[in-house]
Amino acid sequence: xxxxxxxxxSLVSPLQAEPVALAGTIWRNPRDSVHVRFxxxxxxxxxxxxxxSDKAIADAARGSSTPLVGTRIFRDFHADGANVWRGKVxxxxxxxxxxxxxxxxxxxxxxxxxxxxGLVCKSQTxxxxx
Numbered sequence: 001x002x003x004x005x006x007x008x009x010s011l012v013s014p015l016q017a018e019p020v021a022l023a024g025t026i027w028r029n030p031r032d033s034v035h036v037r038f039x040x041x042x043x044x045x046x047x048x049x050x051x052x053s054d055k056a057i058a059d060a061a062r063g064s065s066t067p068l069v070g071t072r073i074f075r076d077f078h079a080d081g082a083n084v085w086r087g088k089v090x091x092x093x094x095x096x097x098x099x100x101x102x103x104x105x106x107x108x109x110x111x112x113x114x115x116x117x118g119l120v121c122k123s124q125t126x127x128x129x130x
Contacts, residue, residue: 028127028129038074044087046076046077047077063091074088075089075097087100107128108128110126
């Protein structure tokens with residue numbers, strides 16, 4: 001599930017129209033093993049797992065007894081520039097939260113998450129589910 005690390009989202013700035021457009025959208029990771037729905041959480045954006053493959057569910061079970069589907073993995077995301085959001089990403093198989101950033105480009109969302117004070121980072125591109 002470390003593949004979930006580079007994910008992200010958030011909304012806050014009144015100058016940003018995109019966060020509102022992101023609310024209610026569903027995104028899939030590159031392996032199509034996890035689908036996440038983004039929703040407004042007050043003035044911020046959150047993402048909850050709405051579907052996961054059997055393998056992703058088994059991987060997540062190694063780090064937590066909480067079911068993967070229904071888990072909010074993107075938390076407290078806020079706008080940080082044009083089409084960029086920052087927040088916390090929960091990685092279920094590690095049972096930890098990490099800092100994350102997402103950049104939205106049409107139907108593609110690139111996420112970057114970092115461990116250990118930004119020294120170990122990973123990026124991943126998610127696709128919008130239609």
